[in-house]
Amino acid sequence: MKKTGLNCALAFAMGTVTASVEATNIDVTQMIFSYDYPDEVLAAEGTLLDTLEGDPDYCYGCYGSVDSIDDFFYAPWNVVTIDYFDKGTTDTIWSGTSTISGVVSQFSYEINLLETQEAWATHWNWTGSSHDIPLLIIMDCKGSTTPGDTCVGTGTPMLNGPFPGEAPVFNGVVAVPVPAAIWLFGSGLMGLIGLAIRKKSG
Numbered sequence: 001m002k003k004t005g006l007n008c009a010l011a012f013a014m015g016t017v018t019a020s021v022e023a024t025n026i027d028v029t030q031m032i033f034s035y036d037y038p039d040e041v042l043a044a045e046g047t048l049l050d051t052l053e054g055d056p057d058y059c060y061g062c063y064g065s066v067d068s069i070d071d072f073f074y075a076p077w078n079v080v081t082i083d084y085f086d087k088g089t090t091d092t093i094w095s096g097t098s099t100i101s102g103v104v105s106q107f108s109y110e111i112n113l114l115e116t117q118e119a120w121a122t123h124w125n126w127t128g129s130s131h132d133i134p135l136l137i138i139m140d141c142k143g144s145t146t147p148g149d150t151c152v153g154t155g156t157p158m159l160n161g162p163f164p165g166e167a168p169v170f171n172g173v174v175a176v177p178v179p180a181a182i183w184l185f186g187s188g189l190m191g192l193i194g195l196a197i198r199k200k201s202g
């Protein structure tokens with residue numbers, strides 16, 4: 001009976017190892033102001049997610065976020081996600097209004113992605129009243145799902161705020177996935193340990 005239980009726990013643990021999860025989340029490592037500020041290479045940390053986390057009716061950061069490690073002009077900045085668009089999304093419009101320093105502006109971005117691209121509708125936040133600046137970030141990992149492979153992307157030109165027309169570049173890597181299978185594998189190992197302890201005490 002003990003042997004059967006041990007075999008079941010081992011099969012459970014080993015079976016979950018073979019589960020495969022496509023890695024399309026991206027760890028962002030840098031933001032570069034590419035036009036007026038070509039020398040501003042700013043270290044960053046955070047992950048852009050391809051799956052929803054949180055309330056779909058109020059998405060503010062529900063597809064991840066990116067925070068500054070290096071300040072921009074002595075002030076921290078961050079990027080907060082609003083929506084996500086799959087690889088190959090075409091003929092989609094992200095539009096709305098944005099209020100910066102009391103000025104209300106309309107924005108509209110047409111989304112037409114290549115098969116290797118993903119896009120995130122985001123708000124770029126800086127200092128003072130420079131918050132919630134619409135920025136569509138398009139990332140391309142060249143179809144790779146291998147953790148650590150390079151991903152490069154650009155933001156669409158900012159339509160308002162202190163840097164109109166600025167299109168920052170984002171560098172990153174394919175994120176290491178943490179699938180549910182890992183947690184299941186851990187549960188299987190705990191079962192093995194429990195059986196070993198009971199066998200020893202018996």
